[in-house]
Amino acid sequence: MGIGVVLIVYLFFLLVVAAVCTAILSGLVRFLLKNAPDGRKKMVVFAMLLPFLCVAYAGAWFIGYAVINDTLFHRDPMIGDSWYTPLPNGYSIGMIDIPDRGAIYPTSSSSNDIAAIVGIRKLQLDGQWIWCAADSHWFGAQEGSENMDKFFLLNTENRTRIDFKSANEMEQEMSRRGTRAHLEPIVVVYQRYRTTWFEYSAAAILFLPPLTALFALMRRTLRLRASHVTMENTSSLS
Secondary structure (H helix, E strand, O other), X not given: OOHHHHHHHHXXXXXXXXXXXXXXXXXXXXXXXXXXXXXXXXXXXXHHHHHHHHHHHHHHXXXXXXXXXXXXXXXXXXXXXXXXXXXOOOEEEXXXXXXXXXXXXXXXXXXXXXXXXXXXXXXXXXXXXXXXXXXXXXXXXXXXXXXXXXXXXXXXXXXXXXXXXXXXXXXXXXXXXXXXXXXXXXXXXXXXXHOOHHHHHHHHHHHHHHHHHHHHHHHHHHHHHHHHHHHHHHHHHO
16 A cells, blocks of 8 residues: 555544543543633634644654654654665665565665565574575565575675575574574564664654643643632632
């Protein structure tokens, strides 16, 4: 599913949620301020607008998040049908549509570059080296296929590779180098390196302002309610 379709689905879902939240939040404010006419209308209007303002804010946040991730960190926006993220050795991994196969390529280029190696199903990072198991018939293969008929060792510093005739031959070379064979599916490696400090910072930027606005709304509402109750009690005593 393309990112445009995903965004439309998300927008529709968020608007439905915003409409429900508007009904609940404005109803709660009306109830709390039912006997406090002063300032009641403004608070109700703010309560009605707040959920939709949050949706607009989330849209602006996502644009900034996606642009920064792509241009500065070379990572996908976490939605859509493509996934890509840098590895700690100057290379990146990328997948399109199906996450059980993908490509490795220099981070400075792209998955469509001539330097990209496609059909990767499993890999193992070992410093400047990447041990790879690939499928030469990856294009058109059914999802869930585990066919691997190409095995090689990639040197990420000079971009050279050593090919092996079989998985057994590659494992023998790994043993000779003192490396324990532990190749993982490409999607597992992707997940390990995709989430960074930036995601946690972005999440804080996404949720803190709306929560702060909600807190301010409820705090102001309760203060108006308390102020009106105090005025009523004073009037009854006099």
